[in-house]
Amino acid sequence: MICSQVFLLLLVPLCTASFAFGVLVPEEVQALKDIAKTTGKTDWDFSVDPCSGKSNWVKNLPLVGEENAVTCNCSVVNATLTLCHVVSIAVKEENLQGTLPAELVRFPYLYEIDLSRNYLNGTIPKEWGSMKLLNISLRGNRLTGPIPKELGNITTLKNLILEFNQLSGNLPPELGNLLQIDRLQLTSNKFTGEIPATFARLTTLTDFRVADNQLSGTIPSFIQRWTRLNKLVIEASGLSGPIPSEISFLTNLLDLDLSFNKLSGQIPSGYYGLRRVLYMKPAHWTSA
Incomplete structure:
Protein backbone atom coordinates (compact mmCIF):
# COMPACT_ATOMS: atom_id res chain seq x y z
CA MET A 1 0.00 0.00 0.00
CA THR A 123 -30.87 23.39 2.65
CA ILE A 124 -27.69 22.54 4.54
CA PRO A 125 -28.43 19.52 6.77
CA LYS A 126 -28.29 20.39 10.46
CA GLU A 127 -27.16 16.79 11.06
CA TRP A 128 -23.68 17.76 9.86
CA GLY A 129 -23.24 19.59 13.15
CA SER A 130 -22.45 16.29 14.89
CA MET A 131 -19.41 15.60 12.69
CA LYS A 132 -15.68 16.36 13.09
CA LEU A 133 -15.17 17.99 9.70
CA LEU A 134 -12.18 20.14 8.80
CA ASN A 135 -13.41 21.44 5.45
CA ILE A 136 -16.84 22.17 3.99
CA SER A 137 -17.04 23.70 0.51
CA LEU A 138 -20.42 24.17 -1.17
CA ARG A 139 -19.45 27.09 -3.41
CA GLY A 140 -21.56 27.77 -6.48
CA ASN A 141 -24.74 25.76 -5.96
CA ARG A 142 -28.41 26.70 -5.52
CA LEU A 143 -28.71 26.21 -1.79
CA THR A 144 -31.40 28.09 0.13
CA GLY A 145 -32.43 28.70 3.71
CA PRO A 146 -30.29 29.74 6.68
CA ILE A 147 -26.95 28.41 7.83
CA PRO A 148 -27.90 25.83 10.48
CA LYS A 149 -26.78 26.98 13.92
CA GLU A 150 -25.64 23.40 14.48
CA LEU A 151 -22.61 24.01 12.25
CA GLY A 152 -21.23 25.97 15.19
CA ASN A 153 -20.77 22.62 16.94
CA ILE A 154 -18.09 21.55 14.43
CA THR A 155 -15.28 22.99 16.52
CA THR A 156 -12.69 21.23 14.32
CA LEU A 157 -13.77 23.22 11.24
CA LYS A 158 -11.06 25.19 9.45
CA ASN A 159 -12.78 26.16 6.19
CA LEU A 160 -16.45 26.98 5.61
CA ILE A 161 -17.04 27.98 1.99
CA LEU A 162 -20.68 28.81 1.19
CA GLU A 163 -20.35 31.63 -1.33
CA PHE A 164 -22.40 31.95 -4.54
CA ASN A 165 -25.62 30.34 -3.34
CA GLN A 166 -29.04 31.66 -2.31
CA LEU A 167 -28.69 31.24 1.44
CA SER A 168 -30.58 33.69 3.63
CA GLY A 169 -31.33 34.74 7.19
CA ASN A 170 -29.06 36.09 9.89
CA LEU A 171 -25.54 34.79 10.37
CA PRO A 172 -25.81 32.37 13.31
CA PRO A 173 -24.04 33.62 16.47
CA GLU A 174 -23.09 29.98 17.04
CA LEU A 175 -20.49 30.25 14.27
CA GLY A 176 -18.49 32.19 16.84
CA ASN A 177 -17.68 28.79 18.35
CA LEU A 178 -15.50 27.86 15.34
CA LEU A 179 -12.31 28.69 17.17
CA GLN A 180 -10.06 27.01 14.57
CA ILE A 181 -11.66 28.59 11.50
CA ASP A 182 -9.24 29.84 8.85
CA ARG A 183 -11.50 30.75 5.92
CA LEU A 184 -15.13 31.90 6.20
CA GLN A 185 -16.46 32.76 2.75
CA LEU A 186 -20.12 33.83 2.51
CA THR A 187 -20.11 36.10 -0.56
CA SER A 188 -23.10 36.37 -2.93
CA ASN A 189 -25.98 35.11 -0.82
CA LYS A 190 -28.96 36.84 0.80
CA PHE A 191 -27.80 37.13 4.38
CA THR A 192 -29.36 39.84 6.54
CA GLY A 193 -28.77 41.33 9.98
CA GLU A 194 -25.54 42.38 11.62
CA ILE A 195 -22.25 40.54 11.88
CA PRO A 196 -22.69 38.72 15.23
CA ALA A 197 -20.70 39.96 18.21
CA THR A 198 -19.64 36.34 18.84
CA PHE A 199 -17.47 36.53 15.71
CA ALA A 200 -15.00 38.46 17.86
CA ARG A 201 -13.78 35.04 18.99
CA LEU A 202 -12.72 34.00 15.47
CA THR A 203 -9.13 35.06 16.01
CA THR A 204 -7.69 32.38 13.71
CA LEU A 205 -9.35 33.85 10.59
CA THR A 206 -7.11 34.65 7.63
CA ASP A 207 -9.87 35.10 5.00
CA PHE A 208 -13.31 36.63 5.68
CA ARG A 209 -15.73 37.44 2.82
CA VAL A 210 -19.34 38.62 3.10
CA ALA A 211 -19.62 40.65 -0.13
CA ASP A 212 -22.87 40.92 -2.10
CA ASN A 213 -25.30 40.34 0.77
CA GLN A 214 -27.99 42.39 2.52
CA LEU A 215 -26.39 42.91 5.90
CA SER A 216 -26.99 45.88 8.19
CA GLY A 217 -25.00 47.71 10.83
CA THR A 218 -21.38 48.77 10.82
CA ILE A 219 -18.01 47.15 10.39
CA PRO A 220 -17.50 45.88 13.94
CA SER A 221 -14.60 47.30 15.90
CA PHE A 222 -13.81 43.81 17.18
CA ILE A 223 -12.10 43.04 13.87
CA GLN A 224 -8.98 44.36 15.56
CA ARG A 225 -8.80 40.88 17.14
CA TRP A 226 -8.52 39.22 13.71
CA THR A 227 -4.80 39.90 13.59
CA ARG A 228 -4.07 36.94 11.27
CA LEU A 229 -6.41 38.25 8.60
CA ASN A 230 -4.89 38.76 5.14
CA LYS A 231 -8.11 39.09 3.12
CA LEU A 232 -11.21 41.08 4.11
CA VAL A 233 -13.94 41.47 1.47
CA ILE A 234 -17.23 43.18 2.39
CA GLU A 235 -18.00 44.76 -0.98
CA ALA A 236 -21.72 45.58 -1.47
CA SER A 237 -22.58 43.85 1.79
CA GLY A 238 -25.05 46.50 3.02
CA LEU A 239 -22.86 47.79 5.86
CA SER A 240 -22.75 51.48 6.70
CA GLY A 241 -21.14 53.95 9.09
CA PRO A 242 -17.51 54.93 9.56
CA ILE A 243 -14.53 52.85 8.55
CA PRO A 244 -13.22 51.79 11.98
CA SER A 245 -9.75 52.90 12.92
CA GLU A 246 -9.25 49.39 14.32
CA ILE A 247 -8.48 48.20 10.78
CA SER A 248 -4.97 49.52 11.44
CA PHE A 249 -4.44 46.61 13.86
CA LEU A 250 -4.64 44.15 10.95
CA THR A 251 -0.98 44.27 10.08
CA ASN A 252 -1.12 41.05 8.02
CA LEU A 253 -3.89 42.36 5.76
CA LEU A 254 -3.07 42.23 2.05
CA ASP A 255 -6.46 42.51 0.34
CA LEU A 256 -9.25 44.82 1.50
CA ASP A 257 -12.46 45.57 -0.41
CA LEU A 258 -14.99 47.90 1.23
CA SER A 259 -16.50 49.23 -2.00
CA PHE A 260 -20.19 49.71 -2.83
CA ASN A 261 -21.28 50.22 0.77
CA LYS A 262 -22.49 53.31 2.64
CA LEU A 263 -19.27 53.84 4.50
CA SER A 264 -17.67 57.11 5.50
CA GLY A 265 -14.09 58.05 6.21
CA GLN A 266 -10.89 56.62 4.85
CA ILE A 267 -8.43 53.84 5.52
CA PRO A 268 -6.37 54.98 8.54
CA SER A 269 -3.29 56.93 7.47
CA GLY A 270 0.05 55.27 7.85
CA TYR A 271 -1.34 51.84 7.04
CA TYR A 272 1.00 50.36 4.44
CA GLY A 273 0.39 46.62 4.48
CA LEU A 274 -2.19 46.51 1.72
CA ARG A 275 -1.57 45.03 -1.70
CA ARG A 276 -5.08 45.91 -2.93
CA VAL A 277 -7.65 48.23 -1.42
CA LEU A 278 -11.00 49.40 -2.75
CA TYR A 279 -13.19 51.79 -0.77
CA MET A 280 -15.55 54.70 -1.20
CA LYS A 281 -14.28 58.25 -0.85
CA PRO A 282 -16.49 61.31 -1.36
CA ALA A 283 -17.31 61.60 -5.07
CA HIS A 284 -14.99 58.91 -6.39
CA TRP A 285 -13.57 55.43 -5.97
CA THR A 286 -10.02 54.85 -4.87
CA SER A 287 -7.93 51.81 -5.61
CA ALA A 288 -4.37 51.28 -4.45
Whole structure:
Protein backbone atom coordinates (compact mmCIF):
# COMPACT_ATOMS: atom_id res chain seq x y z
CA MET A 1 0.00 0.00 0.00
CA ILE A 2 1.39 3.40 -0.94
CA CYS A 3 0.37 6.05 1.57
CA SER A 4 1.13 9.66 2.32
CA GLN A 5 0.79 11.24 5.73
CA VAL A 6 -1.32 14.27 6.50
CA PHE A 7 -2.22 16.02 9.69
CA LEU A 8 -5.88 15.76 10.53
CA LEU A 9 -6.56 16.03 14.21
CA LEU A 10 -3.73 13.52 14.68
CA LEU A 11 -1.13 12.22 12.28
CA VAL A 12 -2.77 9.33 10.44
CA PRO A 13 -1.88 7.41 7.26
CA LEU A 14 -4.01 8.58 4.37
CA CYS A 15 -4.34 6.50 1.24
CA THR A 16 -6.10 8.03 -1.72
CA ALA A 17 -8.48 5.73 -3.51
CA SER A 18 -6.12 5.55 -6.45
CA PHE A 19 -3.54 3.68 -4.33
CA ALA A 20 -5.54 1.95 -1.59
CA PHE A 21 -5.92 -1.81 -1.90
CA GLY A 22 -8.16 -2.34 1.12
CA VAL A 23 -11.90 -2.86 1.24
CA LEU A 24 -14.35 -0.16 2.26
CA VAL A 25 -16.46 -1.26 5.20
CA PRO A 26 -19.94 -2.33 4.03
CA GLU A 27 -21.79 0.31 6.03
CA GLU A 28 -19.95 3.07 4.19
CA VAL A 29 -20.49 1.45 0.80
CA GLN A 30 -24.23 1.62 1.46
CA ALA A 31 -23.88 5.21 2.65
CA LEU A 32 -22.18 6.13 -0.65
CA LYS A 33 -25.04 4.50 -2.54
CA ASP A 34 -27.54 6.57 -0.58
CA ILE A 35 -25.51 9.74 -1.15
CA ALA A 36 -25.46 9.04 -4.89
CA LYS A 37 -29.28 8.95 -4.87
CA THR A 38 -29.57 12.10 -2.76
CA THR A 39 -27.17 14.20 -4.81
CA GLY A 40 -27.99 12.78 -8.24
CA LYS A 41 -24.54 11.24 -8.72
CA THR A 42 -25.20 8.52 -11.31
CA ASP A 43 -21.76 7.37 -12.45
CA TRP A 44 -20.17 5.87 -9.35
CA ASP A 45 -19.45 2.23 -10.23
CA PHE A 46 -20.37 0.05 -7.27
CA SER A 47 -19.31 -3.11 -9.07
CA VAL A 48 -15.81 -2.26 -7.83
CA ASP A 49 -14.75 -1.21 -4.35
CA PRO A 50 -14.85 2.59 -3.87
CA CYS A 51 -11.36 2.47 -2.33
CA SER A 52 -9.84 0.45 -5.17
CA GLY A 53 -8.89 3.41 -7.33
CA LYS A 54 -10.50 1.65 -10.26
CA SER A 55 -13.34 2.74 -12.54
CA ASN A 56 -14.40 6.34 -11.90
CA TRP A 57 -13.80 6.67 -8.16
CA VAL A 58 -10.89 8.99 -8.89
CA LYS A 59 -10.63 11.33 -11.85
CA ASN A 60 -7.19 11.02 -13.42
CA LEU A 61 -5.30 14.27 -13.89
CA PRO A 62 -8.26 16.59 -13.22
CA LEU A 63 -8.11 20.31 -13.90
CA VAL A 64 -8.01 22.50 -10.82
CA GLY A 65 -11.56 22.93 -9.61
CA GLU A 66 -12.80 19.77 -11.32
CA GLU A 67 -11.46 17.22 -8.86
CA ASN A 68 -13.61 14.13 -8.38
CA ALA A 69 -12.33 11.67 -5.82
CA VAL A 70 -13.34 9.52 -2.90
CA THR A 71 -10.35 9.33 -0.56
CA CYS A 72 -9.91 6.49 1.91
CA ASN A 73 -7.91 5.81 5.05
CA CYS A 74 -6.95 2.13 5.14
CA SER A 75 -5.44 0.10 7.93
CA VAL A 76 -4.33 -3.51 8.14
CA VAL A 77 -6.55 -5.73 10.29
CA ASN A 78 -4.63 -8.97 9.76
CA ALA A 79 -2.48 -10.71 7.17
CA THR A 80 -5.37 -11.11 4.75
CA LEU A 81 -7.62 -8.13 5.47
CA THR A 82 -7.23 -4.38 5.11
CA LEU A 83 -10.28 -2.26 5.92
CA CYS A 84 -10.87 1.30 4.73
CA HIS A 85 -12.95 4.29 5.77
CA VAL A 86 -13.91 7.29 3.64
CA VAL A 87 -12.16 10.47 4.83
CA SER A 88 -12.84 12.86 1.94
CA ILE A 89 -15.49 13.24 -0.76
CA ALA A 90 -14.82 15.79 -3.50
CA VAL A 91 -17.26 15.98 -6.41
CA LYS A 92 -16.84 19.27 -8.27
CA GLU A 93 -18.47 20.53 -11.47
CA GLU A 94 -20.45 17.33 -11.98
CA ASN A 95 -23.83 18.97 -12.67
CA LEU A 96 -25.34 17.34 -9.60
CA GLN A 97 -28.97 18.42 -9.28
CA GLY A 98 -30.08 16.73 -6.08
CA THR A 99 -29.82 17.88 -2.48
CA LEU A 100 -27.13 17.84 0.18
CA PRO A 101 -26.79 14.45 1.87
CA ALA A 102 -27.54 14.16 5.57
CA GLU A 103 -26.05 10.67 5.13
CA LEU A 104 -22.56 12.12 5.63
CA VAL A 105 -22.98 11.47 9.34
CA ARG A 106 -22.56 7.76 8.55
CA PHE A 107 -18.86 8.32 7.79
CA PRO A 108 -17.19 8.44 11.22
CA TYR A 109 -13.77 9.40 9.82
CA LEU A 110 -14.87 11.95 7.20
CA TYR A 111 -13.04 15.25 7.47
CA GLU A 112 -13.78 16.92 4.11
CA ILE A 113 -16.78 17.42 1.85
CA ASP A 114 -16.42 19.47 -1.33
CA LEU A 115 -19.42 19.69 -3.68
CA SER A 116 -18.46 22.97 -5.33
CA ARG A 117 -19.97 24.26 -8.58
CA ASN A 118 -22.91 21.92 -9.01
CA TYR A 119 -26.67 22.56 -9.10
CA LEU A 120 -27.51 21.21 -5.68
CA ASN A 121 -30.58 22.75 -4.06
CA GLY A 122 -32.35 22.62 -0.74
CA THR A 123 -30.87 23.39 2.65
CA ILE A 124 -27.69 22.54 4.54
CA PRO A 125 -28.43 19.52 6.77
CA LYS A 126 -28.29 20.39 10.46
CA GLU A 127 -27.16 16.79 11.06
CA TRP A 128 -23.68 17.76 9.86
CA GLY A 129 -23.24 19.59 13.15
CA SER A 130 -22.45 16.29 14.89
CA MET A 131 -19.41 15.60 12.69
CA LYS A 132 -15.68 16.36 13.09
CA LEU A 133 -15.17 17.99 9.70
CA LEU A 134 -12.18 20.14 8.80
CA ASN A 135 -13.41 21.44 5.45
CA ILE A 136 -16.84 22.17 3.99
CA SER A 137 -17.04 23.70 0.51
CA LEU A 138 -20.42 24.17 -1.17
CA ARG A 139 -19.45 27.09 -3.41
CA GLY A 140 -21.56 27.77 -6.48
CA ASN A 141 -24.74 25.76 -5.96
CA ARG A 142 -28.41 26.70 -5.52
CA LEU A 143 -28.71 26.21 -1.79
CA THR A 144 -31.40 28.09 0.13
CA GLY A 145 -32.43 28.70 3.71
CA PRO A 146 -30.29 29.74 6.68
CA ILE A 147 -26.95 28.41 7.83
CA PRO A 148 -27.90 25.83 10.48
CA LYS A 149 -26.78 26.98 13.92
CA GLU A 150 -25.64 23.40 14.48
CA LEU A 151 -22.61 24.01 12.25
CA GLY A 152 -21.23 25.97 15.19
CA ASN A 153 -20.77 22.62 16.94
CA ILE A 154 -18.09 21.55 14.43
CA THR A 155 -15.28 22.99 16.52
CA THR A 156 -12.69 21.23 14.32
CA LEU A 157 -13.77 23.22 11.24
CA LYS A 158 -11.06 25.19 9.45
CA ASN A 159 -12.78 26.16 6.19
CA LEU A 160 -16.45 26.98 5.61
CA ILE A 161 -17.04 27.98 1.99
CA LEU A 162 -20.68 28.81 1.19
CA GLU A 163 -20.35 31.63 -1.33
CA PHE A 164 -22.40 31.95 -4.54
CA ASN A 165 -25.62 30.34 -3.34
CA GLN A 166 -29.04 31.66 -2.31
CA LEU A 167 -28.69 31.24 1.44
CA SER A 168 -30.58 33.69 3.63
CA GLY A 169 -31.33 34.74 7.19
CA ASN A 170 -29.06 36.09 9.89
CA LEU A 171 -25.54 34.79 10.37
CA PRO A 172 -25.81 32.37 13.31
CA PRO A 173 -24.04 33.62 16.47
CA GLU A 174 -23.09 29.98 17.04
CA LEU A 175 -20.49 30.25 14.27
CA GLY A 176 -18.49 32.19 16.84
CA ASN A 177 -17.68 28.79 18.35
CA LEU A 178 -15.50 27.86 15.34
CA LEU A 179 -12.31 28.69 17.17
CA GLN A 180 -10.06 27.01 14.57
CA ILE A 181 -11.66 28.59 11.50
CA ASP A 182 -9.24 29.84 8.85
CA ARG A 183 -11.50 30.75 5.92
CA LEU A 184 -15.13 31.90 6.20
CA GLN A 185 -16.46 32.76 2.75
CA LEU A 186 -20.12 33.83 2.51
CA THR A 187 -20.11 36.10 -0.56
CA SER A 188 -23.10 36.37 -2.93
CA ASN A 189 -25.98 35.11 -0.82
CA LYS A 190 -28.96 36.84 0.80
CA PHE A 191 -27.80 37.13 4.38
CA THR A 192 -29.36 39.84 6.54
CA GLY A 193 -28.77 41.33 9.98
CA GLU A 194 -25.54 42.38 11.62
CA ILE A 195 -22.25 40.54 11.88
CA PRO A 196 -22.69 38.72 15.23
CA ALA A 197 -20.70 39.96 18.21
CA THR A 198 -19.64 36.34 18.84
CA PHE A 199 -17.47 36.53 15.71
CA ALA A 200 -15.00 38.46 17.86
CA ARG A 201 -13.78 35.04 18.99
CA LEU A 202 -12.72 34.00 15.47
CA THR A 203 -9.13 35.06 16.01
CA THR A 204 -7.69 32.38 13.71
CA LEU A 205 -9.35 33.85 10.59
CA THR A 206 -7.11 34.65 7.63
CA ASP A 207 -9.87 35.10 5.00
CA PHE A 208 -13.31 36.63 5.68
CA ARG A 209 -15.73 37.44 2.82
CA VAL A 210 -19.34 38.62 3.10
CA ALA A 211 -19.62 40.65 -0.13
CA ASP A 212 -22.87 40.92 -2.10
CA ASN A 213 -25.30 40.34 0.77
CA GLN A 214 -27.99 42.39 2.52
CA LEU A 215 -26.39 42.91 5.90
CA SER A 216 -26.99 45.88 8.19
CA GLY A 217 -25.00 47.71 10.83
CA THR A 218 -21.38 48.77 10.82
CA ILE A 219 -18.01 47.15 10.39
CA PRO A 220 -17.50 45.88 13.94
CA SER A 221 -14.60 47.30 15.90
CA PHE A 222 -13.81 43.81 17.18
CA ILE A 223 -12.10 43.04 13.87
CA GLN A 224 -8.98 44.36 15.56
CA ARG A 225 -8.80 40.88 17.14
CA TRP A 226 -8.52 39.22 13.71
CA THR A 227 -4.80 39.90 13.59
CA ARG A 228 -4.07 36.94 11.27
CA LEU A 229 -6.41 38.25 8.60
CA ASN A 230 -4.89 38.76 5.14
CA LYS A 231 -8.11 39.09 3.12
CA LEU A 232 -11.21 41.08 4.11
CA VAL A 233 -13.94 41.47 1.47
CA ILE A 234 -17.23 43.18 2.39
CA GLU A 235 -18.00 44.76 -0.98
CA ALA A 236 -21.72 45.58 -1.47
CA SER A 237 -22.58 43.85 1.79
CA GLY A 238 -25.05 46.50 3.02
CA LEU A 239 -22.86 47.79 5.86
CA SER A 240 -22.75 51.48 6.70
CA GLY A 241 -21.14 53.95 9.09
CA PRO A 242 -17.51 54.93 9.56
CA ILE A 243 -14.53 52.85 8.55
CA PRO A 244 -13.22 51.79 11.98
CA SER A 245 -9.75 52.90 12.92
CA GLU A 246 -9.25 49.39 14.32
CA ILE A 247 -8.48 48.20 10.78
CA SER A 248 -4.97 49.52 11.44
CA PHE A 249 -4.44 46.61 13.86
CA LEU A 250 -4.64 44.15 10.95
CA THR A 251 -0.98 44.27 10.08
CA ASN A 252 -1.12 41.05 8.02
CA LEU A 253 -3.89 42.36 5.76
CA LEU A 254 -3.07 42.23 2.05
CA ASP A 255 -6.46 42.51 0.34
CA LEU A 256 -9.25 44.82 1.50
CA ASP A 257 -12.46 45.57 -0.41
CA LEU A 258 -14.99 47.90 1.23
CA SER A 259 -16.50 49.23 -2.00
CA PHE A 260 -20.19 49.71 -2.83
CA ASN A 261 -21.28 50.22 0.77
CA LYS A 262 -22.49 53.31 2.64
CA LEU A 263 -19.27 53.84 4.50
CA SER A 264 -17.67 57.11 5.50
CA GLY A 265 -14.09 58.05 6.21
CA GLN A 266 -10.89 56.62 4.85
CA ILE A 267 -8.43 53.84 5.52
CA PRO A 268 -6.37 54.98 8.54
CA SER A 269 -3.29 56.93 7.47
CA GLY A 270 0.05 55.27 7.85
CA TYR A 271 -1.34 51.84 7.04
CA TYR A 272 1.00 50.36 4.44
CA GLY A 273 0.39 46.62 4.48
CA LEU A 274 -2.19 46.51 1.72
CA ARG A 275 -1.57 45.03 -1.70
CA ARG A 276 -5.08 45.91 -2.93
CA VAL A 277 -7.65 48.23 -1.42
CA LEU A 278 -11.00 49.40 -2.75
CA TYR A 279 -13.19 51.79 -0.77
CA MET A 280 -15.55 54.70 -1.20
CA LYS A 281 -14.28 58.25 -0.85
CA PRO A 282 -16.49 61.31 -1.36
CA ALA A 283 -17.31 61.60 -5.07
CA HIS A 284 -14.99 58.91 -6.39
CA TRP A 285 -13.57 55.43 -5.97
CA THR A 286 -10.02 54.85 -4.87
CA SER A 287 -7.93 51.81 -5.61
CA ALA A 288 -4.37 51.28 -4.45
